[in-house]
Amino acid sequence: MSAGRRGAASVGTTVLGITALVGVGVTVGLGLALPDTREQGEYARLIAVHPPIAWVAYVAVGVTALGSALWLWPRTRSSAWDVLAGASAEIAVVFTALTLVTGSIWGRATWGVWWAWDARLTLTAVLLVMELGYLALRRVPAPRSVRATRAAIAALLAAVVVPVNHMAVDWWRTLHQGRSLVRPDPGEAADPPFVAAMLVGFVAMTLVYAWMLWHRTRVANLEEQLEHEGLRAALAERHAEGRAQIEAEVAAR
Amino acid sequence: MSYVVAGYGVTLLALAAYAAHLVVRGRSLRRRLPPARG
Numbered sequence: 001m002s003a004g005r006r007g008a009a010s011v012g013t014t015v016l017g018i019t020a021l022v023g024v025g026v027t028v029g030l031g032l033a034l035p036d037t038r039e040q041g042e043y044a045r046l047i048a049v050h051p052p053i054a055w056v057a058y059v060a061v062g063v064t065a066l067g068s069a070l071w072l073w074p075r076t077r078s079s080a081w082d083v084l085a086g087a088s089a090e091i092a093v094v095f096t097a098l099t100l101v102t103g104s105i106w107g108r109a110t111w112g113v114w115w116a117w118d119a120r121l122t123l124t125a126v127l128l129v130m131e132l133g134y135l136a137l138r139r140v141p142a143p144r145s146v147r148a149t150r151a152a153i154a155a156l157l158a159a160v161v162v163p164v165n166h167m168a169v170d171w172w173r174t175l176h177q178g179r180s181l182v183r184p185d186p187g188e189a190a191d192p193p194f195v196a197a198m199l200v201g202f203v204a205m206t207l208v209y210a211w212m213l214w215h216r217t218r219v220a221n222l223e224e225q226l227e228h229e230g231l232r233a234a235l236a237e238r239h240a241e242g243r244a245q246i247e248a249e250v251a252a253r
Numbered sequence: 254m255s256y257v258v259a260g261y262g263v264t265l266l267a268l269a270a271y272a273a274h275l276v277v278r279g280r281s282l283r284r285r286l287p288p289a290r291g
Contacts (some may be wrong), residue, residue, distance in 0.1 A: 001257065024268070025263070028261055028265070031261065032261070042257055043256055043257060045257045046256075046257060046260045046261075048258065049260060049261060049264050053264065091271075094267065094268075097267075098263070098264055098267050098268075101263055101267075102260045102263065102264060105256050105260045105263070106256070106260060106261050108256065109256035109257075116262060145278050208268060208272075211272070212271065212272065212275060214277040215272075217273055218279055219275060219278050219282065220277050222279060222282035222283060222286065223282060225282075225286060226282055226286055227284055229286060229287060239262070
């Protein structure tokens with residue numbers, strides 16, 4: 001970001017934020033207006049938030065992995081990719097934690113338990129721990145390129161969990177229900193109002209993610225700028241001290 | 254109904270809290286930076 005635009009609110013991010021907010025409002029409205037179902041009663045209304053949140057958690061991990069791969073690839077290596085990966089990872093933590101919390105609430109309502117050591121739930125918890133480990137690794141003091149490389153490798157390892165977690169409900173017998181949107185058996189497909197609410201939820205949460213990524217990246221760039229300014233000020237102070245010392249020595253002679 | 258409200262409520266609260274954190278942190282950092290040169 002250029003120094004000149006530092007204080008100016010971007011029109012793009014404002015429009016994105018308002019669109020995301022409207023999308024979330026529509027999702028909540030559609031979700032709460034869904035009818036009761038025979039299998040889950042009123043609790044099926046959680047379908048408008050839980051799968052979209054889980055989707056964004058996957059997207060955020062994917063963007064972190066993409067940024068990390070672009071950092072590791074010598075031809076595309078740029079600190080911007082490392083910043084993007086770090087920003088997306090923090091958002092991934094928020095959405096993965098929310099996936100676990102909303103899933104736990106849904107599980108308590110329909111299964112009668114807050115938690116089960118089910119493949120889908122356990123892998124999501126593993127993903128959260130790996131994301132937290134990634135963020136911790138980024139805070140370990142090291143030269144920038146070393147830190148970015150370590151973090152990038154951790155991000156690629158964490159990304160492996162995503163496809164396994166997605167397929168977990170097909171590969172293992174789980175308490176968690178099968179895929180919400182694309183079912184292997186067309187006869188099991190959700191009713192249109194549920195699919196519509198879920199799709200609006202997917203779009204709204206993706207817009208929220210995009211807005212957050214924009215702002216988190218900007219915060220990371222500002223932090224970096226502040227660090228450079230602090231370093232520059234410290235060097236200028238040290239130079240001034242040195243100059244004053246030399247002048248005092250010359251005057252003493 | 255309380256589980257449904259809890260699911261939606263926790264989602265909206267968490268997203269709003271994180272979004273507010275990003276905006277406040279960005280503003281605080283901008284204030285700490287010296288005015289733009291040039």
